[in-house]
Structures are given as structure tokens and as C-alpha cells.
Amino acid sequence: MKINDAYAPGTHVANVGRYNDMKYRRCGRSGLLLPALSIGLWHNLGHTDDLEVGRNILRACFDYGITHFDLANNYGPPFGAAEENFGRIFKQDFTRYRDEMIISTKAGWDMWPGPYGNFGSRKYLLASLDQSLKRMGLEYVDIFYSHRPDPHTPLEETMGALHTAVQQGKALYVGISQYKSEATFKASTILRQLGTPLLIHQPRYSMLDRWVEEDGLLTVLENEGVGAIAFSPLEQGVLTDRYLQGFPEDSRAVRDGRYLTKEKITDDRLDKVRLLNTMAKQRGQTLAQMAIAWLLIDPRVTSVLIGASKVSQIDDNVAALKNLDFSDEEKTEIRRILG
DSSP states (O other): OOOOTTSOTTOOOOOTTTTSSOOEEEOTTSSOEEESEEEEOSSSSSTTSOHHHHHHHHHHHHHTTOOEEEOOTTOTTTTTHHHHHHHHHIIIIIGGGGGGOEEEEEEOSOOSSSTTSSTTOHHHHHHHHHHHHHHHTOSOEEEEEEOSOOSSSOHHHHHHHHHHHHHTTSEEEEEEESOOHHHHHHHHHHHHHHTOOEEEEEOBOBTTBOHHHHHTHHHHHHHHTOEEEEBOTTGGGTTSSTTTTSOOTTSHHHHTOSSOOGGGSOHHHHHHHHHHHHHHHHTTSOHHHHHHHHHHTSTTOOEEEEOOSSHHHHHHHHHGGGOOOOOHHHHHHHHHHHO
8 A cells, every 4th residue: 555645745843852762872972863763664554464554553652752763775675665755754743843853764675676776885885875865855865874794895995985985975874784793893993994884783783683792783873982782672573562463364373474484473472572571560660661761761772673563563662761760680580581
């Protein structure tokens, strides 16, 4: 379903109190503040989605003070659809608010046929950014990411392409995603020497996926003055009560299976989730809220990237910010549960 093209531009009037309650955190040692929660548009703005729902989600986010909207060239389906649909909604509802928004996109995964539509070459990254800007109807993005490391392209070439995007005025800042600590340090060093400091890293990070701690990535980011924004904080819905009574027919593990399969929801994981869910109730939170709050304990985590298929999920996630404090006893118990 496509949004009604009859909507006049500028039909959304944002909540005047949108900045009163949202928490903003400095991104590394930059001058940029990001909201503690950012909205990811990975699963909810494809051509197969109800875009009226998507439009309401974006409006609700902005009205809550969520100023950061995160996309990538291949978000859909099909590839490019999320940027195209975001651009349509932006034109209708957010044009007047452009200077209050942080809009990011990425390139690095398979996008178009042939040898130039994947990974991290200069050819691919800069061509992809041009396509992304055209789809969204924007002159620039606030953050442009290398979406994943390229084992075959020199890191100097990939980082040089990000630097060029800034020099061309097509991006204000640059970031990387899914890079391990050693490659992150090298990328940051290259970009600093070029004169375009690395702003942010987007790793997968949740209570059930703590590779960033084991790898030492957060320490590197702290030392380099780089922010972090965690994606999949709810582990694709596992860190909710959604799977505690089985597999709902409308769940991602049943209807999709690309990013979450039944095999990944093991009995051991569910045992941990049950214990965490009990703790969350004792704290007066949903499990999702506690999972988000847990990531924000660490000041090195600038923002948590949430996803949503309905506005009520935005409401629930934002409510997590009402209780970000954990007692020493709670921290100890959570670490015991997680193992």
C-alpha cells in the first residue's frame, strides 16, 4: 500500500513539547547530540508494508523528540524502497523540520548486479550515496556509513570515499557499522588523518549479543572519541515476552526467517529471557524497556536504535527512558543470568 499522494506537503504539525522529555547524549567527542533512542527503518518502510502505519510511526517518533532516522540503501523490500518511501513521507510531513533532523544512510551490502554494487569500493559507495539522495529527495544526509567491512578493498579506499562524500557536501558526518575493534581503530586513524573524524559506529549489541564487550570495541570507541549506536537491542524481538508462550503466527521467526529463525530461540535463551522478564516486572518495566535501559547504562553508547511495526511499540520504548537506573544488586543479578 502506498501513501495517498493527495496529502499536501507540510500537513504534519509537530508536537511543540517534543524536546521536553527526550534525553540527548553527545556522540563521542563531536559537537553532535543524538537522542537516546533513534528509529531504524530496516523492516517497516518497504513496498510490502502499510505505509500509513509507517507514516504514523515517523510522526510519533518526531513528536517524542526522536530526531534521528536511520536508513540504508538496501532496506526494503525491494532494495531502495525504504529510502523511496521515507522520501515521500519526508516531503509530505517533515520538509520544514529538516534542520531538526538527523538522517543517515549506508552502503556496503549487495545492492545491484555486477561487480560495482557491493562492499566498499569508492565506485560503489559514492554511486550508492548519489542514488540514496535521489530516492529520498535530499541534498545531503547527516551521516553516511560504510555498512560493513570489505575484506578485498583497502581500508584507505573505503575511508577515502567517506571523506569525499563530506568534501562534496553530500554528508555532514561519516560512520561505520559492524567493524571489529582493530579495523575500527585503523579506520578512525585514517579518517582523522584525512581531516574527517569518524563520528559513530553502529554495532549489533543487546543483552544476548555482547560481542562489543568481548572484542574491546567500546574501549576503542571511547579512546578514539567515537560514538556508538546499538542496533537490534531487542534481539529481533527475543528480548520481549513475545516468545515465552511459543511462536505467534505473525512473529518474525515464523513469517520471515531471514534474520530470526526458530532455531535461534533455544531453550537456554528462553530460560534467560524468563528470568530477565521477571526482573523487568519487579522494576516496573516491560522486558523491552529494561533491555534498552541496560544498554544505556554505558555512557559510551550514544543511542539505541529501535524498530517498530506500530506506534504502541514506540510508546513502550520511549517509556524505557523513565527508569535508566539499576542498583548494584540488579546489575549483579543480570550479569549472573546472562552468564
